[in-house]
Amino acid sequence: MSEVKIFPGRFDGRCVTITGAAQGIGLAVATRVAAEGGEVVLVDRAELVHEVAESLRAEGNKAHSVTADLETFEGAEEALAFAVQAAGRLDVLINVVGGTIWAKPYEHYAPDEIEKEIRRSLFPTLWSCRAAAPYLIDQQSGTIVNVSSVATHGVNRVPYAAAKGGVNAITSALALELSQYGVRVVATAPGGTVAPERRVARGPAPQSEQEKAWYQQIVDQTVDSSLLGRYGTLDEQAAAITFLASDEASYITGSVLPVAGGDQG
Numbered sequence: 001m002s003e004v005k006i007f008p009g010r011f012d013g014r015c016v017t018i019t020g021a022a023q024g025i026g027l028a029v030a031t032r033v034a035a036e037g038g039e040v041v042l043v044d045r046a047e048l049v050h051e052v053a054e055s056l057r058a059e060g061n062k063a064h065s066v067t068a069d070l071e072t073f074e075g076a077e078e079a080l081a082f083a084v085q086a087a088g089r090l091d092v093l094i095n096v097v098g099g100t101i102w103a104k105p106y107e108h109y110a111p112d113e114i115e116k117e118i119r120r121s122l123f124p125t126l127w128s129c130r131a132a133a134p135y136l137i138d139q140q141s142g143t144i145v146n147v148s149s150v151a152t153h154g155v156n157r158v159p160y161a162a163a164k165g166g167v168n169a170i171t172s173a174l175a176l177e178l179s180q181y182g183v184r185v186v187a188t189a190p191g192g193t194v195a196p197e198r199r200v201a202r203g204p205a206p207q208s209e210q211e212k213a214w215y216q217q218i219v220d221q222t223v224d225s226s227l228l229g230r231y232g233t234l235d236e237q238a239a240a241i242t243f244l245a246s247d248e249a250s251y252i253t254g255s256v257l258p259v260a261g262g263d264q265g
Contacts (some may be wrong), residue, residue, distance in 0.1 A: 004235045006031075010246050011038030015079070015087035019070055019128055020043055020096035021164040023048040024161040024195045028234035029094055029241050036242070038092075043068055046200040046255065053259045062087075070097050070124035073131070080131040092245045096146045097124035098167075100160040101203035109159060115236040117159035120202070122166045129174055129185075136183045145245045146171050146187040149251045150258050150265030156214050157222050164189075168256050175254030184253040191260025192222035192231040204236075227262025 016033045020026035021042035025242035030052065034040050039062035042049050046067070064086040069075035072193040082186055084090050098121035102113055108202035109117075125146050137140035148171070149164040151157050167187060206212045223229060258264050 001198075004116075004239075005155050006038050007034070007246075008033050008036060010036040010242070010248075011092075011189075014038045014091040015083070015089050015095065016092040016245065017039050017083040017087075017132075017200050018092060018094045018096060019079070019124060020044055020147075021065075022046045022052055023198055023200065024096075025190065025193065025234060025241070026094075026096035028238040029051060029096065030057035031056070032238045032242050033236075034059075040064070040089050041066070041087055043079045043083070044071070045069055046197055048121070060168055071119045071126055072123075073127045076124070076131040078191075080128065080135065083205055084135055089139065089157045090132060090142060092143045092145065093128065093136075094147070094241060094245060095125045095128050095133045095167075096124075096147045096241075098163070099202045100151070103156045103206065103218050104119040104211065105156055105214065106158040111158045115161045115246060117167075118163050121163035123158055125167050125170060128185070129170060133174075133178065136178065137181045141182045143183065143245055144174070144185045146185070147185050147241065148187045148223070148256055150260045150263050152189075153265045154218065154225075156218050165208075167217065171256055172254045179253060184250070184252070186252055187250065187256040188237070188240045188244065188258050189258045190232065190265075191258070191261065191263050193234060193237055194231045195234055208259070222263075225263040226260060230261060232259060232261060 018040040021030040022044035042065040053063040056063035068079035148167040171187040171239045
């Protein structure tokens with residue numbers, strides 16, 4: 001894998017809001033957009049997001065941060081209002097919030113666990129798109145990049161797969177609605193991605209030997225489904241997302257780009 005290639009100035013004059021920016025893919029995207037000249041607004045439910053913004057400001061970047069519960073419309077509405085107030089406009093919204101909580105065959109999911117998976121990985125994108133749409137329509141420009149997953153075709157994650165299938169549907173349907181206003185809506189579908197241990201966990205780690213075996217089935221299927229036979233990196237995911245968010249992708253809308261080593265999901 002080659003060294004990360006930064007494109008200085010690619011986001012000059014652009015205000016980019018990134019949800020889930022405290023850790024993982026969201027953090028990698030926020031760091032890259034800032035390095036490429038963008039003014040970033042970082043949104044996360046974890047207070048850690050303020051440390052990230054402070055670190056970016058210390059490097060001379062324009063960065064703002066806000067905590068919000070994006071599983072509610074009120075949280076998304078407040079976050080987007082903060083972004084527009086802090087940065088003056090909304091050029092790009094990148095919806096990263098989401099992630100599977102449990103890993104097990106569907107018959108072992110409790111009803112409340114199914115609902116929590118849907119709230120975690122569908123509603124933050126659904127609500128954030130709804131909160132952003134009026135601003136983008138008013139501007140007659142802008143881009144939304146959603147982060148889906150190739151796990152829509154994967155084992156031991158049926159509720160998560162359903163949520164990410166919903167993100168794909170949001171992307172294609174909203175692109176159709178907003179195209180008349182000069183707004184693009186696109187998505188990436190990451191595959192397995194190597195990342196540091198999360199400082200704020202999504203949920204309980206596998207405990208029993210059975211739970212560990214179910215999780216290993218996910219790992220094995222993910223690697224087997226990748227033509228390249230490996231997990232991706234955070235930089236590889238951020239590269240695809242920032243490309244779609246930039247003017248280089250100005251003729252792409254309504255599309256979901258798999259970033260999974262050849263796994264189409």
